[in-house]
Structure formats: C-alpha cells, structure tokens
Amino acid sequence: MYALLQPFLRIALLRGKPQDLPWSPLLMWLVLAVHLAMGTAAFALRLDGLSALAAGVASTALLVAMTASLLYANRKPARVIQAVTALAGADVVVGLAALPVSAALHADLGPEAASGLPGLLFLVLLGWNLAVAGHVLRHALDAPLPLGIVIALVFYVLSVNVLHTLFPGMG
Numbered sequence: 001m002y003a004l005l006q007p008f009l010r011i012a013l014l015r016g017k018p019q020d021l022p023w024s025p026l027l028m029w030l031v032l033a034v035h036l037a038m039g040t041a042a043f044a045l046r047l048d049g050l051s052a053l054a055a056g057v058a059s060t061a062l063l064v065a066m067t068a069s070l071l072y073a074n075r076k077p078a079r080v081i082q083a084v085t086a087l088a089g090a091d092v093v094v095g096l097a098a099l100p101v102s103a104a105l106h107a108d109l110g111p112e113a114a115s116g117l118p119g120l121l122f123l124v125l126l127g128w129n130l131a132v133a134g135h136v137l138r139h140a141l142d143a144p145l146p147l148g149i150v151i152a153l154v155f156y157v158l159s160v161n162v163l164h165t166l167f168p169g170m171g
Contacts, residue, residue: 008089012132017139018079018086028085035088036060038095045106046170055167062159063087067140070151074141083140090132098125130156 008031010016021027040056047055067087068080104118130152138148164170 005093008086008093011086011136012090012093012128014132014135016086018082018136019139021082021085021089023081024085025081028081028088031085031088031092032060032064034092035063038092042095042099042102043167043170045102047167051167051169055163055170058163058166059159060088062162063091063155066155066158067137070137071140076140076142079140083136086136086140087133090136091129094125094129094132098122098129101125126156 007016007021010020011018036056038056039059040053043052043055043059046052064084067084068077071077071080071083101118101121105122130149133152133155134145134149136148137143137151138145141148141151
C-alpha cells in the first residue's frame with residue numbers, strides 16, 4: 001500500500017513533481033475514483049448519503065474541469081493526465097490527514113470548535129493543500145510557485161462557491 005501512496009506522498013511533501021508520475025489514463029481514473037471516495041466520506045460528515053456522493057462527484061469533476069481548462073488554455077494539453085493525477089492523489093494524502101480534523105469540526109462540539117485547535121489545524125491543512133496544489137500547478141504550467149499558489153487559491157474559492165451553491169446544507 002505504501003508503494004502506491006509513495007509518489008503522492010512525495011508530491012504532498014513538495015518533493016515530487018507531476019512529471020514524476022507515469023502518463024497513464026488508467027492511473028488517473030483509479031486515483032480519481034479514490035478521490036471521489038475520499039470526497040464522499042468527507043462530505044458525509046455534513047450531508048446525507050446521496051447528497052454526499054453528489055458533492056463528491058461535483059468536487060472531483062471540478063478538479064478535472066478546472067485543471068484541464070487551465071492547461072488547455074495555456075496550450076499544455078499533454079500535461080492534463082499527470083497534473084490531474086498528481087492533484088487528485090496529493091489531495092487524497094492531505095484528505096487522509098484532514099479527516100479527523102474535519103470530523104472534530106463537524107461533530108456536535110458547538111461554535112467554539114472552529115475557533116479552537118480543530119479550527120487551527122483546519123487552517124494549517126488548508127494552507128498545506130494550497131501549497132501542494134500550487135506546487136503541482138507551477139510544474140504543469142512552467143510557472144513560478146507564487147502564481148501556482150494563486151491559481152490554487154482561485155480553484156479553491158471557485159470550488160467552495162460552486163459546492164455551497166449546489167449543496168446549501170453543507171453549512
């Protein structure tokens with residue numbers, strides 16, 4: 001299992017690059033399936049079963065659509081497979097670390113949970129996730145890291161807004 005996670009862990013630790021992954025549509029689809037499962041599990045903390053699945057599908061579809069659109073617009077379509085694979089795989093790694101924090105935030109702990117340790121850990125994990133996505137996007141675009149992080153932040157804001165519009169019960 002570790003051998004399967006290792007390339008994505010390296011990317012999540014900013015030591016690996018998307019181009020280190022094989023160009024494999026099959027690997028991309030497998031990683032996207034795991035991303036969908038993780039997303040569904042995370043959304044199940046806030047939504048009922050079918051809505052959580054729909055939110056997981058929407059989240060994964062947004063990752064693919066935004067990444068592919070960005071790379072096509074920048075005339076780098078050959079990088080879509082590896083970039084999507086890297087983003088989804090690294091997101092799963094960060095998501096595994098974030099599940100206990102998300103569970104604590106969404107448990108019935110009251111409003112003080114968001115301002116306490118779970119809230120602080122959530123912000124740290126969000127920062128890590130944005131840094132990782134920025135790292136992947138900078139390699140995919142041949143751009144500086146700050147630009148990659150800005151694009152990752154734009155992706156995050158767009159995703160959150162779309163998901164909150166589609167699933168108002170997410171709170």
